[in-house]
Amino acid sequence: MSVKLIKSFGFTLNEASDLFDMIEMNEATCNNVSEKIEAKVKLLDEKIKELRKIKTLLLNGIKNCQGACNPSKADENCPMIVAAV
Numbered sequence: 612m613s614v615k616l617i618k619s620f621g622f623t624l625n626e627a628s629d630l631f632d633m634i635e636m637n638e639a640t641c642n643n644v645s646e647k648i649e650a651k652v653k654l655l656d657e658k659i660k661e662l663r664k665i666k667t668l669l670l671n672g673i674k675n676c677q678g679a680c681n682p683s684k685a686d687e688n689c690p691m692i693v694a695a696v
Contacts, residue, residue, distance in 0.1 A: 622651060 617627040630647060633639040676691040 620651070621655065626651070 614624070614627050614631075617630060618624070622630070626647070630639065630644070633643060633647075672691045676689060
């Protein structure tokens with residue numbers, strides 16, 4: 612197994628190092644590796660939820676801003692971004 616392959620599965624370098632340590636110590640059983648993979652899948656699910664929330668906020672911001680964005684000068688900033696800062 613290569614670092615490149617493990618990274619392609621979304622594992623960090625530290626996580627890859629842990630997996631290689633398990634292999635080196637002959638502890639990379641199916642159960643141990645499955646636990647690592649299940650933990651990674653759980654993190655990915657949490658990240659997907661977080662990204663979906665961010666996507667919704669951004670799309671709602673666009674929807675709310677369109678038509679309501681009426682700066683008095685052409686060089687004024689969009690209120691959606693200014694309000695967020």
